[in-house]
Amino acid sequence: xxxxxxxxxxxxxxxxxxxxxxxxxxxxxxxxxxxxxxxxxxxxxxxxxxxxxxxxxxxxxxxxxxxxxxxxxxxxxxxxxxxxxxxxxxxxxxxxxxxxxxxxxxxxxxxxxxxxxxxxxxxxxxxxxxxxxxxxxxxxxxxxxxxxxxxxxxxxxxxxxxxxxxxxxxxxxxxxxxxxxxxxxxxxxxxxxxxxxxxxxxxxxxxxxxxxxxxxxxxxxxxxxxxxxxxxxxxxxxxxxxxxxxxxxxxxxxxxxxxxxxxxxxxxxxxxxxxxxxxxxxxxxxxxxxxxxxxxxxxxxxxxxxxxxxxxxxxxxxxxxxxxxxxxxxxxxxxxxxxxxxxxxxxxxxxxxxxxxxxxxxxxxxxxxxxxxxxxxxxxxxxxxxxxxxxxxxxxxxxxxxxxxxxxxxxxxxxxxxxxxxxxxxxxxxxxxxxxxxx
Amino acid sequence: xxxxxxxxxxxxxxxxxxxxxxxxxxxxxxxxxxxxxxxxxxxxxxxxxxxxxxxxxxxxxxxxxxxxxxxxxxxxxxxxxxxxxxxxx
Numbered sequence: 001x002x003x004x005x006x007x008x009x010x011x012x013x014x015x016x017x018x019x020x021x022x023x024x025x026x027x028x029x030x031x032x033x034x035x036x037x038x039x040x041x042x043x044x045x046x047x048x049x050x051x052x053x054x055x056x057x058x059x060x061x062x063x064x065x066x067x068x069x070x071x072x073x074x075x076x077x078x079x080x081x082x083x084x085x086x087x088x089x090x091x092x093x094x095x096x097x098x099x100x101x102x103x104x105x106x107x108x109x110x111x112x113x114x115x116x117x118x119x120x121x122x123x124x125x126x127x128x129x130x131x132x133x134x135x136x137x138x139x140x141x142x143x144x145x146x147x148x149x150x151x152x153x154x155x156x157x158x159x160x161x162x163x164x165x166x167x168x169x170x171x172x173x174x175x176x177x178x179x180x181x182x183x184x185x186x187x188x189x190x191x192x193x194x195x196x197x198x199x200x201x202x203x204x205x206x207x208x209x210x211x212x213x214x215x216x217x218x219x220x221x222x223x224x225x226x227x228x229x230x231x232x233x234x235x236x237x238x239x240x241x242x243x244x245x246x247x248x249x250x251x252x253x254x255x256x257x258x259x260x261x262x263x264x265x266x267x268x269x270x271x272x273x274x275x276x277x278x279x280x281x282x283x284x285x286x287x288x289x290x291x292x293x294x295x296x297x298x299x300x301x302x303x304x305x306x307x308x309x310x311x312x313x314x315x316x317x318x319x320x321x322x323x324x325x326x327x328x329x330x331x332x333x334x335x336x337x338x339x340x341x342x343x344x345x346x347x348x349x350x351x352x353x354x355x356x357x358x359x360x361x362x363x364x365x366x367x368x369x370x371x372x373x374x375x376x377x378x379x380x381x382x383x384x385x386x387x388x389x390x391x392x393x394x395x396x397x398x399x400x401x402x403x404x405x406x407x408x409x410x411x412x413x414x415x416x417x418x419x420x421x422x423x424x425x426x427x428x429x430x431x432x433x434x435x436x437x438x439x
Numbered sequence: 440x441x442x443x444x445x446x447x448x449x450x451x452x453x454x455x456x457x458x459x460x461x462x463x464x465x466x467x468x469x470x471x472x473x474x475x476x477x478x479x480x481x482x483x484x485x486x487x488x489x490x491x492x493x494x495x496x497x498x499x500x501x502x503x504x505x506x507x508x509x510x511x512x513x514x515x516x517x518x519x520x521x522x523x524x525x526x527x528x
Contacts, residue, residue: 030442
């Protein structure tokens with residue numbers, strides 16, 4: 001037997017160590033001798049049989065003839081083409097009622113929205129995909145612009161697809177990524193008709209900071225109180241709610257204040273996700289307050305810890321998926337009101353990243369970017385640094401859009417902030433596990 | 440030599456002492472087992488909503504019994520319909 005290539009060892013106090021295997025997601029606590037065993041410095045056969053079994057079944061020690069890089073590659077490809085659960089995001093309008101300074105969709109804010117005719121085509125396309133792939137689950141998401149500017153079509157499309165899924169024994173989940181200003185009691189009441197509802201709402205800091213950034217387009221000022229009201233209303237439902245908190249140079253120091261305000265508003269225990277504002281495309285170049293990666297890493301780690309201490313929940317489980325994000329799998333698509341398809345929220349409206357379009361008769365017609373993105377594989381990158389990285393099984397080479405922005409190609413590695421703080425992530429996971437979910 | 444698996448999570452199914460308004464789950468956890476102790480503390484703080492499956496409306500409390508070298512996890516509430524408690528940690 002030999003040690004796995006993917007064991008990370010973090011020192012603890014009292015001659016103890018944490019061992020995290022990134023390929024299997026297993027975590028051990030070991031002493032000095034245990035560490036030597038895991039490093040292959042003690043003959044495996046001399047270990048007590050229960051230790052031998054623990055280490056082999058959890059991927060820390062492996063057969064001498066096993067090539068783990070091939071295992072990583074197979075898991076990567078298997079995950080990429082796993083279509084049991086499909087995720088379709090409908091961008092029903094590029095129009096938005098807010099005017100946030102960092103919005104990368106500003107150029108797309110035309111008054112175009114999905115109409116009934118196009119919605120029918122999308123419904124047909126989605127059901128055909130479920131049938132063709134024998135999928136057993138559909139996550140239907142709405143995104144914008146602001147998706148709730150056109151709530152009737154959204155609810156109609158969701159309702160038709162939910163009924164179709166019920167009739168065909170397919171699990172159905174409805175998700176809405178919204179700014180929260182239009183989540184009225186009436187809309188919430190209509191959403192309650194659906195069994196599985198996920199809603200993501202964004203805040204940018206405590207009231208004073210948020211109200212300078214997430215402002216109404218028509219000059220009606222900040223949106224903080226409307227959003228808090230919406231979050232409080234959602235709390236009375238069984239919706240899964242996630243509060244996204246954007247973090248950049250301008251607001252990073254004020255975020256702990258926001259956490260206190262959320263507690264004051266009765267929102268303690270909410271699920272949070274901290275999003276480092278990052279320039280992913282040329283459209284992001286208009287905004288200049290991004291944090292440098294190393295500083296962002298330490299800020300994020302600090303915010304995670306403070307949030308957990310204050311009783312919030314986070315989605316920072318170190319058990320990451322082999323592919324960097326759902327957008328890089330063949331199971332996730334975004335469709336905009338032009339019937340153009342994209343893979344990433346960050347690239348919508350940018351033709352160079354369009355992966356194809358829906359043709360009225362011929363269905364999905366793929367563009368160059370579709371094949372470029374799906375063919376992406378860290379094992380084929382020109383630079384081989386990803387293949388030497390112990391985190392490869394948890395990140396799959398990182399963000400494709402980030403790589404494109406940096407190097408002009410999807411086929412390059414792009415480390416994100418999470419890779420810099422994996423140790424912190426593991427430690428927080430162990431300390432606050434009941435508050436930490438998987439992505 | 441110490442080699443202790445922390446993750447994947449282990450599930451313990453333990454019988455409850457069923458009575459009208461209280462039940463106790465006895466889990467022998469060595470006090471030196473830092474992560475388990477931390478986790479059980481969090482679990483008790485959160486009233487078991489997340490980590491303890493099979494209980495609605497029960498509140499959890501955690502008591503250290505240093506003399507016995509273990510932790511006692513107590514569930515208080517109406518446990519008449521609950522026969523088993525699955526604790527995942």
